[in-house]
Amino acid sequence: MVRQERALRTREALIESAATVFDRDGFSVASLTAISSLAGVSNGALHFHFASKAGVAEAVEEAASQRLDSIVAAHEDAVGNALQLLVNTSHDLARRLGEDVVLRAGFDLSREQVHQGRDLYRQWHEWVEGALKRADGEGVLNEVTPEQVTASVVAATTGFEVLGARDPQWLSRRTVTRFWQLLLPRLATPAVLGDLVAAGGPPPATTAGGRRDTGTATT
Known part of the structure; x- marks a missing residue:
């Protein structure tokens, strides 16, 4: 043992x-x-x-994939609608990319296509599309389809990851907030737009009363 x-x-x-x-x-x-x-x-x-070195890279990507799964899972039950879930998760992903070298290297290795194993970009794309389909099912998308929005969200968030390698400000809360401030008015129905928080919320945590913190704030 x-x-x-x-x-x-x-x-x-x-x-x-x-x-x-x-x-x-x-x-x-x-x-x-x-x-x-x-x-x-x-x-x-x-x-x-x-x-081999490729075997080490595969292990790094696998570890990064598990960390991406944990980021997503941490937010699943923390908010009331899937658009806010997407906003909060994108903020947490950007923060973790700045802090976690394994997660960051995993995305780099996927981009370089070192081997045909894990692809973190595809993994993120599939989750974003799933979240937007949930939002569509909830009736909170405003005359756009999940497929139309997925490409824009994935392109922006993964672009922040690439640019953040040279300038950490691309992964800052301010940058991600500005992105959502521009996009949310196009995505969300008027009935829910006022309740959405472009700045996201803190990672889910249990409060003193045992409830989940939903990160409620103003845009």
Whole structure:
């Protein structure tokens, strides 16, 4: 059991180190020696867990995919309609991309198409489209189809991710808020527009009374 726990910790350290090196140097330049050195293990230990650099990249993408799933899941029950869900989740994704090197590297690797495994862009696209279809079913979309809106939302939010690699302001709450301030009046019916919060809300948390925080505020 102790050996298994040690092996798991080593694997997690290698994934974190690989993400850092991929994020810093890019996949093509990154070396296994740099990854193992940063993790504080030998090259032999790295090869015990991963057969190749592509194998390490696949593990980073898998870990990033799980983190993207956790971001989405954290907001699912926290708001009253699917448009606010989408706004809040996009804010949280931008924040996490600025903070989490594994998530950031996972998107980079998907963009570079290092292998045919996980594709975080497709994963995000599918979730955004699903959220907009829910909004359409709730009757809160204003004469637009989910398919029309999905392309714009995915293009903008993933564009912020790419630009944020050079300038963190692209991933700031202010930038994402301005995007939603421009888009929400086109998307939402007048009946719900006044209740939507372009600035999003904090990540869902249990309040002192045991209720979920919905992040209510004004636009």
